[in-house]
Each structure stands twice: as structure tokens, then as C-alpha cells.
Amino acid sequence: MESVKLFGTWFSPYSRRVEMALKLKGVEYEYIEEDLKNKSPDLLKYNPVHKKVPLLIHNGKPISESLLILEYIDETWPGPAILPSDPYERSMARFWAKFLDEKCPPAMTRACMRTGEEQEKAYEEAIEVLTFLENELIGKKFFGGDTIGLVDITANLIAHWHRFFEEFSEIMQPPLITKEKFPNICEWVNDYTNCSFVQENLPEKDKLAQLYKARIQAAKAATQ
Structure with a gap:
């Protein structure tokens, strides 16, 4: 079974843009709200370089940085295109x-x-x-x-x-x-x-x- 998790914060436009892309594609995912003043062990484990959100975990593999995540979503799941084909x-x-x-x-x-x-x-x-x-x-x-x-x-x-x-x-x-x-x-x-x-x-x-x-x-x- 496919596993998709998104670590984010409710007020972040960067987290929300990833949620919008997932919703646009119709991808089911688990959302995990992060407290940036007390970051979770999983966030620090899967994003040790930047230690920030958004962080997408797809089948155990982490993808960080919102623009890179958007491209990953577009290339991984069918549905409306996020990037042009040309x-x-x-x-x-x-x-x-x-x-x-x-x-x-x-x-x-x-x-x-x-x-x-x-x-x-x-x-x-x-x-x-x-x-x-x-x-x-x-x-x-x-x-x-x-x-x-x-x-x-x-x-x-x-x-x-x-x-x-x-x-x-x-x-x-x-x-x-x-x-x-x-x-x-x-x-x-x-x-x-x-x-x-x-x-x-x-x-x-x-x-x-x-x-x-x-x-x-x-x-x-x-x-x-």
C-alpha cells in the first residue's frame, strides 16, 4: 500500500502549496502538523540538512524543499499537469x-x-x-x-x-x-x-x- 505523509505547519504558504498540489492530483496523504519551536524526531531524521517544513515522505523516501516537492508530485502521480509538457x-x-x-x-x-x-x-x-x-x-x-x-x-x-x-x-x-x-x-x-x-x-x-x-x-x- 502506498504511503504518503506531509510534514507542515498550518500557517506556512510553502506547506500549503504542497497540499494544493496533492489535492490537485487527487493524492491521499497523511498530514502531520509540526511545532517549529519543538521539531519532531521524524522531521529531524528525514530532513537533517534543513530541518524544516514542508517535508514529503513517499513510501519512506523523503523529499524536501517545496518547489522540488511540487515537481516530484507532478512526475509521480497522474492527474492535471503542474508543469507544462513543452x-x-x-x-x-x-x-x-x-x-x-x-x-x-x-x-x-x-x-x-x-x-x-x-x-x-x-x-x-x-x-x-x-x-x-x-x-x-x-x-x-x-x-x-x-x-x-x-x-x-x-x-x-x-x-x-x-x-x-x-x-x-x-x-x-x-x-x-x-x-x-x-x-x-x-x-x-x-x-x-x-x-x-x-x-x-x-x-x-x-x-x-x-x-x-x-x-x-x-x-x-x-x-x-
Whole structure:
């Protein structure tokens, strides 16, 4: 019998993207919630290098790092494709997924949390990053075209998580993502978050809002 386990945390966009991919493929799996302040022996055993989530265990074999897990899921199980079949399109999907992971979280977080000149610079960097994504969506419903793919799943941080970070930062004005500045991204957010398998794997809004509010307040207190 096939065994699929996913170690994750409820609030992590990286864990949730793996769950979305598994749900998209119709894969049955056991979810194991991790306490990152008190990591389980199994997590440390199966991911000794990074010691973090998400971690997928398939028939006793561990796969770590969310983007690698997404590709593994796509290659292992039948169902809707996560990556395009065309070699060039696959390479472009990998490019934009890596771009999202490397550029978006740092720039958008700094824009929310920094102050003064440092915040202004971070805000400009975040706008530049989002402009690239806005242009990539021209003429498309999803980054993958007419269907959700690797880049869409990778971009879930923008679709759901960022709104709470931005709301409670109380620093950044004006907001980063608006219909006036980024109409394509806003339309994509609406289409993406209204997909049933995506909705099933988004954290509860109130619970996530409370977590972000507490984290941002703690971060501010530490700098005072």
C-alpha cells in the first residue's frame, strides 16, 4: 500500500502549496502538523540538512524543499499537469517559480516592515518585482495559461498571505497591490482563490490574521 505523509505547519504558504498540489492530483496523504519551536524526531531524521517544513515522505523516501516537492508530485502521480509538457514552457515555469521564491517574499516583507528611506527603497523594489509578474499575466487567466500550474501554486503567498501582512504592518502607505496598479494580479488573485481545491487549502482568515498581527507587533516592539 502506498504511503504518503506531509510534514507542515498550518500557517506556512510553502506547506500549503504542497497540499494544493496533492489535492490537485487527487493524492491521499497523511498530514502531520509540526511545532517549529519543538521539531519532531521524524522531521529531524528525514530532513537533517534543513530541518524544516514542508517535508514529503513517499513510501519512506523523503523529499524536501517545496518547489522540488511540487515537481516530484507532478512526475509521480497522474492527474492535471503542474508543469507544462513543452520543454521551453517548463523552463519558463521553473524560472518564474524561482523568481517568486527568491524575489517576492524578501522585497514585500521589507516594504511592510522597514521605515524611512529603507522602507521607500524596499517599496520601490517590491513594485518592480510585482510589475514583472503583472506583465507576465497579460492575456492570461493564470500564469500557466488557462489552467493552474507551478507558478500559480508558488504565488499563493501573494494571493492570500500578503494581505494580512500588509494590513497589520501599519507602516506601508499606499498599499502594494491595488486594482489601479496591478489589475492583472488582482484578477488572478480572485480567479485563483475561487478554485475549490485552493480554497480547501487556505488557512482560516481570522486565525491567520491573529498570527500576523501578533508577529508584527512583536517585531515592532523589538525595534523600539
